[in-house]
Amino acid sequence: MELQVTNNFSDITSEILALAKMSEQAGSIAPELYTQYDVKRGLRDLNGKGVLAGLTNISDVRATKIVNGEAVPAHGQLFYRGYNVEDLVRGFSKDNRFGFDEVTYLLLFNKLPNKEELESFSRLLNSYRSLPTSFVRDIIMKAPSKDMMNTLARSVLTLYSYDDRADDVSLPNVLRQCLQLISLCPMLSIYGYQAYSHYHDGNSLYIHQPSQTLSMAENILHILRPDSSYTPLEAKILDIALILHMEHGGGNNSSFTTRVVTSSLSDTYSVIAAAIGSLKGPRHGGANIKVVKMFEEMKEEVHDWKDDEEISRYLARLLNKDAFDHAGLIYGVGHAVYSKSDPRAVIFKGFVERLSEEKGLHDEFELYNSVERLAPAVIAKERQMYKGVSVNVDFYSGFVYKMLGLPMELYTPIFAIARMVGWSAHRMEELATNSKIIRPAYKTLCTDQPYVELSERK
Known part of the structure; x- marks a missing residue:
């Protein structure tokens, strides 16, 4: 394949598209192989629990409690150096x-x-x-x-x-x-x-x-x-x-x-x-932007902000990829660790309400509050749940930044x-505490191939 030379730094040529297709095929791994070899994708198990990869004395994220010897979902807690935030x-x-x-x-x-x-x-x-x-x-x-x-x-x-x-x-x-x-x-x-x-x-x-x-x-x-x-x-x-x-x-x-x-x-x-x-x-730090943009559309689509049924219908549309960015997500709801509550959102909420009153945006705060209350039930109805869901800190932080006039x-x-x-x-x-470079293992799926001379390749 002869590559086309371009002077435009951002050009995606037909040759690049063809090579990208080859790259996609080369990088494709059948999902069932992860189960076959017991690979924890994303360093997490099927329930979303992280694989233990190290030790730390800095902070602790708690989302479960032990009942009769088993871990069950609990209201989340966050500790900094042993102190509850x-x-x-x-x-x-x-x-x-x-x-x-x-x-x-x-x-x-x-x-x-x-x-x-x-x-x-x-x-x-x-x-x-x-x-x-x-x-x-x-x-x-x-x-x-x-x-x-x-x-x-x-x-x-x-x-x-x-x-x-x-x-x-x-x-x-x-x-x-x-x-x-x-x-x-x-x-x-x-x-x-x-x-x-x-x-x-x-x-x-x-x-x-x-x-x-x-x-x-x-x-x-x-x-x-x-x-x-x-x-x-x-x-x-x-x-x-x-x-x-x-x-x-x-x-x-x-x-x-x-x-x-x-x-x-x-x-x-x-x-x-x-x-x-x-x-x-956007899977990590950019989530609050998605929350704010989602609510901007919601305020246009939901005519009565006090109508639980109308709000719930819009949330169901989000999950069914029929609203906002069609990703099937209610942004700001759910977390990889927390289930019943994110302590950061709980702490934040009272201060957010006070700021909304100072800014004359209490009705908008009540809309956020309604989504927080209704979303878990809508998600449970539409999706198979492995653990509970609640709003996370991003749910309110974007609203706060908006009220503060931050771009x-x-x-x-x-x-x-x-x-x-x-x-x-x-x-x-x-x-x-460093003694080794962090280097997890990856199992290769490659098979041995005999070398082919350039003149003989098809």
Whole structure:
């Protein structure tokens, strides 16, 4: 086959289509072979339970309880270093404090900081909120991408060139790099969006410098909004959103990616860029965007938002691939681990309702609430269920970001800003205990073939 030369970088020629068909045929494996060889596809069994691939002391995702010696579905719980996240949120909320720095300290160092330790740590994070000279002009403003996750990954990789100890994988140096990336991630994400918004959409360009006295959530709103203004409730809810997205066990795709690449002893910037690439995928970090878009159509299709029967009919249409993106999914409902409830969604819901009242969107919140209540029964009627289903954190997070006026392009980068903490903790833990490169086994289905001379091939 003679290939057609093209100067268009994005052209898909007829030759590429033909080769793609061959590639598809070469990569096709009969589903029954996975059962025959007892292969856990996606490193999960038929019930969705993950294959044990490692040990961690960072967080714990609990979705079952033991009854008469058997595991049965239970309301979900999430623990950071042994502390129930619900207790952590209740603690700093009661004191009317922002919790990002405190929970970051806990995840990285396995202890809750006292007042002096917390103040010192916050000063350290604030001291790292400074990009290299001309980085915004020379890197972020050049070739702005429509996808902010790609922009974020590129910026992270480029920071390698500014680090004289970029390849040093000693724990003190990696900790320094991780703390810098935690502090810089909001600027890399938001400045990337501002550049795209300016050059592609013709909007005014705002590059606000972060404040040394503001919390992480306050700084995000400060550098994003043209007037840098926000209400206390807006900042508080964004702070809680960041904390609920910080960490979710070593088995989630991006954290596992972090550990896999770390186990090869690659540099911190490459590891975090790989994790960002994982989180970008709509099966992982992009789900809240799908939720918001789904509800935008739902608000048009469902005429009476208080009519349970009409809402249920629309949900059934979603499952039957007759609405929205025809994927057969109700986005934001269901989770790989949780069944009866996702604790992050439970914690979030009360704060979301308060924000909806402040924004005059309580009717829309009630629509979300109705879908949360009705969807499990609709799914159970339409699908064979192996475990219960409930809404997950993505169900409400997109609605929150919409109420905060965040552009949709930043929904997944906000997730990355939060999860940078969890990735850092997993990188540190993997390096501290690392003895082998992570390398699972794959069974080959190839058969031996005799070599054929080029002149004799058909």
